[in-house]
Amino acid sequence: MAVDARPVARSAPFLRGRRRSTATTAGLIGTPIVWLVVFFLVPVGIAALYSVGVFSFFPGEQRFTLTYWKDFVDGSVYLDVFWRSVKISLLTSVIAVLLAYPLAYYLALVAGSRKYVLLLILISPFFVSYFLRLFAMKVLLGDQGVVNSFAYWTGIRDPEHPIPQLIYSQFAVVTTLIVIYVPFVALPIFAALENLDRRLLEAASDLGASRWQAFRKVTLPLSLPGVLAAFVFVFIPTLGEYFTPLLVGGTSGHMFGNSIADAFLSSQDWQTGSMLSVFLLATVAILMAVFARFLSMQRLETE
Amino acid sequence: MDIAISTTGRHLLKALFAVLCLLLYAPLALIVVFSFNDADIPTELPEFPFKGLTLNAYREFIANPELTAALVTSAKVAAAASAAAVVLGLLASMALVRRRFFGKALASAFLLSPLVIPYVVFGIALLILFHEISFPLSMWTIVIGHTVIALPFTILILSPRLARIDVRLEEAAHDLGASGFRTFRSITLPLMTPAVVSAFLVAYVVSFDEVVIAQFVAGNTVTFPIYLFSQLRFPTNFPQVLAVAVVVMAASLLVVLAAEIGRRIVERRLHIELEGRADEAPPPTSAEPAAPQAERV
Numbered sequence: 001m002a003v004d005a006r007p008v009a010r011s012a013p014f015l016r017g018r019r020r021s022t023a024t025t026a027g028l029i030g031t032p033i034v035w036l037v038v039f040f041l042v043p044v045g046i047a048a049l050y051s052v053g054v055f056s057f058f059p060g061e062q063r064f065t066l067t068y069w070k071d072f073v074d075g076s077v078y079l080d081v082f083w084r085s086v087k088i089s090l091l092t093s094v095i096a097v098l099l100a101y102p103l104a105y106y107l108a109l110v111a112g113s114r115k116y117v118l119l120l121i122l123i124s125p126f127f128v129s130y131f132l133r134l135f136a137m138k139v140l141l142g143d144q145g146v147v148n149s150f151a152y153w154t155g156i157r158d159p160e161h162p163i164p165q166l167i168y169s170q171f172a173v174v175t176t177l178i179v180i181y182v183p184f185v186a187l188p189i190f191a192a193l194e195n196l197d198r199r200l201l202e203a204a205s206d207l208g209a210s211r212w213q214a215f216r217k218v219t220l221p222l223s224l225p226g227v228l229a230a231f232v233f234v235f236i237p238t239l240g241e242y243f244t245p246l247l248v249g250g251t252s253g254h255m256f257g258n259s260i261a262d263a264f265l266s267s268q269d270w271q272t273g274s275m276l277s278v279f280l281l282a283t284v285a286i287l288m289a290v291f292a293r294f295l296s297m298q299r300l301e302t303e
Numbered sequence: 304m305d306i307a308i309s310t311t312g313r314h315l316l317k318a319l320f321a322v323l324c325l326l327l328y329a330p331l332a333l334i335v336v337f338s339f340n341d342a343d344i345p346t347e348l349p350e351f352p353f354k355g356l357t358l359n360a361y362r363e364f365i366a367n368p369e370l371t372a373a374l375v376t377s378a379k380v381a382a383a384a385s386a387a388a389v390v391l392g393l394l395a396s397m398a399l400v401r402r403r404f405f406g407k408a409l410a411s412a413f414l415l416s417p418l419v420i421p422y423v424v425f426g427i428a429l430l431i432l433f434h435e436i437s438f439p440l441s442m443w444t445i446v447i448g449h450t451v452i453a454l455p456f457t458i459l460i461l462s463p464r465l466a467r468i469d470v471r472l473e474e475a476a477h478d479l480g481a482s483g484f485r486t487f488r489s490i491t492l493p494l495m496t497p498a499v500v501s502a503f504l505v506a507y508v509v510s511f512d513e514v515v516i517a518q519f520v521a522g523n524t525v526t527f528p529i530y531l532f533s534q535l536r537f538p539t540n541f542p543q544v545l546a547v548a549v550v551v552m553a554a555s556l557l558v559v560l561a562a563e564i565g566r567r568i569v570e571r572r573l574h575i576e577l578e579g580r581a582d583e584a585p586p587p588t589s590a591e592p593a594a595p596q597a598e599r600v
Contacts, residue, residue: 021402024483029398029410032391032454040417040451043428046435055435103323106316109307118320125327127559129512131528132548135535136330139337146333179327198307205306214306240421242515247535257423264427264519274431277424288419 044281050274057270068275078259078276085239085256088170092177093185093234097227099178100185104226107186108193109219119190126183131243137176138247141167168250176248177238185230192226193219225295232291236284256280331552338545360546367543373530374547377511380442380526384449385457385506391450392457392502393495397487399458400465401473415455425452426519433520440522448516453506460505464498465491497569504562508555527551 049055053065072078103122107115125133140146143162151157165171196219204214242257249255260280263273308316341357364370395414399407417425429448433440468491476486492499514528521529534544 025398025402025404028394028402029404032395032414033410035391036413036417036451036454039429039432039447040420040425043425043432046431047424047428050431055431057434099323102316102319106320110313110316121324122320122327124556125331127508127556128331128552129528129555131512131514131531132334132552133330135531135548136334138535139333140330179330182323183327201306209306211306211309211312219307236419237421240423242421242423243532257421260423260427264430270431273427277427280421281424284419284421 044278047274048278050270051278053271057268068271072272072275072279078256078272081254081259082256082279084170084254085241088173088177088253088255089235089238089241092174092181092238093231095174096178096181096185096234097189097230100182100230101189101227103182104186104189104193105219108190108196109198119186122186123183130180133180134176134244134247137172137179138167141172141175141248143167167248168253170249170253172248172250173241173245173253173255176244177234177241180244181234181238185234188229188233189223189226192223192229196222228291228295232288236287239284240280334545334552335549338542338549340542360542361550364543364546364550369525370530370543370547373525373527376442376524377527380445380449380517381507381510383443383446384453384510385503387446387450388453388457388506389461389499389503391454392461392506393499395454395458396461396465397491400462401470414458417452418455420452422452422513422515426516429516430519440520440524442524444520444522445517445524445526448520449510449513452513452516453509456505456509457502460502461495461498464495468494497566501562501566504558508559511555 046055051068053063053068056062107119107122111118138145142148145167147166148157148162151163152159157163200218200222201214204218209217240257241255242261245253245255245258249258256276257280260273260276263269263276338360339356339358341359398404399411399414404410426448429444430440432438433444438444472490472494473486476490477483481489512528514526514532517524517526517529518532525533531544531548534541
């Protein structure tokens, strides 16, 4: 009898534990999920409803309509701004990656034992407020800014005619975004190069490859996932950039994020603004899905 | 021969690294330098050349009640938002690392998705939500928004740390009769402390810095970045703004560096104590703080 009782006595708390475990799991994962559903998913959902006219800022005109979407697709000014944003983001991310690659390569494969100190030096500006760095670029590029002041002082240009396109232009937006993002972009490339097995390079060398061939056939392909991740890390956030174009972009550097904000803040056109928001969000979601797919395929191939 | 780089290439890369670092730091250095500039009349942007050095801007900023109030508001918002994000991040990490449940991959992707949402879109969506439910805009609406965007950062910091804690320690506590909460309080949480602190600090910096979402849901609340922005558009107090920019810059760098160094020291000690791997652990005076971590991965 005593022998039989033992497994029963042991299994009871075990069962209780299991049941409690399921309940606590639901509580653990449920709380943050509910928070995000209420304050993240629901707001986006309401914005989507606004974009089809089901909700509206002014009472009495709520009915389903696709007018806002149709106007947008039929070549509105917003579509032009969207393509301009894509162009600016693409330019920024490509240049940032091209600049960051040699930096990451230097750190991971050349710098030796000092690499972590140098990496910290490189990424430290990223810990400084985005807004302050933006602000610094305005101080640098402005009409009375450092570059122009220097030009006036040395007499290269007179104060009535500051260097054109230095600020309030697409050039200013791209330059500022590159300065802000380069430290961040170097990180994933550094991680990819750091995980590279150096013996592969030695093997390539032993088989008669030149440095350039070893780079092209071994290092570059193996670091591509890092490069792609770096590209995504710049391209996605810059696509919805708001303050950089607002402060250094002027009219020609106006981006999609500014169009969205203006629709709400200036023209009080919540329907159009919501439609633009949902469109940008859908674009980002599709891009993320494509990149994630591509990255996992890359990983499968290398493994 | 070094297959990775030729001697010329090494020098070229070194030079490129130095030049780019210089370019990245130049704008920040400018702000520091010009915060000490002695301008007769405060102008919109710094004058070149220098007229002299002064601490006037710093004195004025301490005496400016609007500016200090904005700093205090931001500090409060960031404290509330990062505390909430850390609690939610802890719950999520414990579920994602320690439990099995249906739809885990989806839940994890959803919890990290605020990382990629454009802040303009999120700020506006939140504004619409608060408008629809007639929720008054205040400091707390900013806190709600910042909690959402800080959550993925806390999960990304807390989960890997939790995954490295030996699950047998928790099982042992459970076998000795501790309840789930008691196990968490006496075993898991103390071991997680370094990660909790760095998650809190990263969330704090993210919230303190965030201005796009804040701008839409702030109502009449003025946070520090919102104040900075207003000064940029109507630059009457420009030198003061430069001065305060320098103070905040120095403070955030110090906080991040201190958090990182502190986390490394504490984690190393925990590893020595818990895993009895004192012989494998590197000496505390190691010149490369990141190296031991990389080896463990």
